Amino acid sequence: MHISEGVLSPAILGLGAVLTVGGTALGLRRLDYDRLMTVAILAAAFFVGSLVHIPIGPSSAHLILNGLLGAILGWAAFPAILVALMLQSVLFQYGGFTVLGVNAFNMAFPAVLCFLLLRPLLSRPGRIRTVAAFCCGALSVAGAGLLTALSLAQTDEGFLQAARLLFLAHVPVMIVEGIVTTLAVSFLSRIRPELLHFASNFEGETRA
Numbered sequence: 001m002h003i004s005e006g007v008l009s010p011a012i013l014g015l016g017a018v019l020t021v022g023g024t025a026l027g028l029r030r031l032d033y034d035r036l037m038t039v040a041i042l043a044a045a046f047f048v049g050s051l052v053h054i055p056i057g058p059s060s061a062h063l064i065l066n067g068l069l070g071a072i073l074g075w076a077a078f079p080a081i082l083v084a085l086m087l088q089s090v091l092f093q094y095g096g097f098t099v100l101g102v103n104a105f106n107m108a109f110p111a112v113l114c115f116l117l118l119r120p121l122l123s124r125p126g127r128i129r130t131v132a133a134f135c136c137g138a139l140s141v142a143g144a145g146l147l148t149a150l151s152l153a154q155t156d157e158g159f160l161q162a163a164r165l166l167f168l169a170h171v172p173v174m175i176v177e178g179i180v181t182t183l184a185v186s187f188l189s190r191i192r193p194e195l196l197h198f199a200s201n202f203e204g205e206t207r208a
Helices: 010-029 033-049 066-092 100-122 127-155 157-169 171-191 197-207
Strands: 053-056 059-062
Touching (some): 010 066, 010 100, 033 066, 066 100, 066 127, 066 171, 100 127, 157 171
Antiparallel strands (some): 053 059
16 A cells, blocks of 8 residues: 555645654654564564565555554554655665655554554453454554545545555455454463553553
8 A cells, every 4th residue: 555656746745744743753752662672573564564465456465464553552553654664665665755654644543543442442351352453453454545545536536546446455455454463462462461552551540
């Protein structure tokens, strides 16, 4: 879902940059620096996952993992995704610097939004957490696809058909992302629950 250089209008580019700066600043402000290693590992996972492309009809798709980052990192997903996208732009020419803000916002905002909406359910054990984790993974990709499509459509109506195809191509990815996020959250909740952003906050609120 990388939008290339020279595609979007200056207004969309400027709005994306401002929103990403705001989200990243908030993510850094709320980041517990004891969790920097977790943020780095998940940023690396996001970086690698986006490099493996699978052909789907006339288009191709790849794992995004933004929902996983949102579920585990919360607001820190913004700086993690921004850094990963910046490295992809520098090393592999995916996207570009002028569209970095738009691409980062399109992927990070749905992940953070899903985390905020599903956090009460993610904090509960058992089947409820499983369903919430799946929804977080799937809906984060859906949101990223929708925002990317809107970014293209708002720039030029000629991109509308391409935006629709882009969104439809990622429907199978939504299901896969939901499963991956569910498995990861389930595994970490058993093995290393302290790595889960919602788990550590929930435990702190319980003790208080």
